[in-house]
Amino acid sequence: MIYTLTLNPAVDLELTVEAFRFDAVDRALASRMDCGGKGFNVSRMLAILETASTALGFVGGKSGERLEQTLRSLGIATDFNWIDGETRTNVSIVRANHGQYLKVNEAGPTIGQAEVEALIDKVSGLSRSGDWWVLSGSLPPGVPATIYANLIEVIETAGAHVFLDTSGEPLHAGCAARPTLLKPNLEEARELTAATCAADADSAQVARALLALGPRQLVISMGREGALLVAGDDVQLVPTPKIEERNPIGAGDSMVGGIVCGLSRGDILADAVRLGVACGAATASRSGTELGSMQQVEALLALIGDSIPVQK
Template identity: 35%
Template structure:
């Protein structure tokens, strides 16, 4: 299978623990912590491994937290290329409050990356992507990195001939100009990008198509949480209902969905079937607690429910929407 590379500019060591009640001032004694590598691209690479595809995770790594992430990634059997940086990689803390079932998530900004480190990282991505067919860019940017960094990634990766898939938000999404194959905003992110409420499906399709008409990308998969997803290209739109499942934890549905879609695309499935596999992987992620990854048997079962058991359709390469390069 052709290679997949994931890019995580701002990885985190996700620490998950629990306590009976979070209260101010007093010490809150917590249970045994669980540690997971986190950050969009790292999660996508880990889920791809669960699905049976190998991806190389590329990320900056600083200090002992960075090394702890590298150890965990290696233990999971995920291939990686890391760039050692001077700053310390961040940690994120999730506390599950057992008395109420509420979840508290504390997210730190991440280390400041120097411009030399940014340039070295871009070189590392270029090297890793030289044989790749898909490069997935996911997550936030750390402090000091310009908002258009992902556009630079799209430019270098595009030159190599790989397709770029982007899942990001805020300024990093706003600064994308072109050369991207697929963008996966959530409805919250597309509302922010358009500045509109997008309350009805027609508005959502129009908002997603704006990304295409402006030349940012060829395909938009708009994720609608419990409402499912919308696939939008220049001339096509298709709605995919979600799978009705009891939610154990909502963490990571988007990353899992991206992994499912990229799995399908890298296997040359049609766009529609790739989105169905993404919706299945998103729902499967909701079946496992906290940062635990989805299970392959859940993904396969959900996909089979969506397709009445029929195998995925292969795409004919020429039917894929064309990517427009960014104007320099």
């Protein structure tokens, strides 16, 4: 089984307007609601790849019910921790045909200590040997930065594997708990290794410094430059296919979906990363919050060249 965890979800509301006007009432040309949350994006990519997953996380109120319904309508199982308060809404107002937008995110409800403990208990009760757990994204107010580190210990002690994708302090603390796999982008990787790596260090040096912080294996995504796969002394550059980029936001989540899909069916890491690269490229070629389709992923996968070993 694959579990995805989204601790800080949101209802994403996008309104399209003709023009931005202050002190006036406008009618939206179009509106669209999406499930916001990096773990949810991973589950959505898995559903496109016809791979089952269960989405977990903190949700509350009517917005939480909306998220649950939307995910279930996509064929994604959910097993949420219901909290007091209402899941936040993030609003984007987009100007039609101009690429301009305003985005306002709610802070969202503060999570209490008992709610954090209930989540750890749930994860502990579900963890079984051989499963994959994707822990993704930022933390809501009230959740300690060590939460991913705690969960990694619980999950990996049960013989399951953690795939961690976050940033900042939760990433730093999470690394030390030795997750099976980590997927930062290059910027997150540089930030994490700033204490030991010069600012002009190349990506392979950053990768090796990051591996020393604890993760067992590492994939560093680098947008249109592809991805570095790092396991032990072996560092390989996996090229990404050339695409016309429309919206790269979420490409990393799609990549995580592709990689975990491959690993859960027994692919070796190098093959799983190729699938991940194809998923990331497929999503980067779509506009808005749309993810790549299965057909696109298959077509792009066939275009990926050989991996290139990176010398020490």
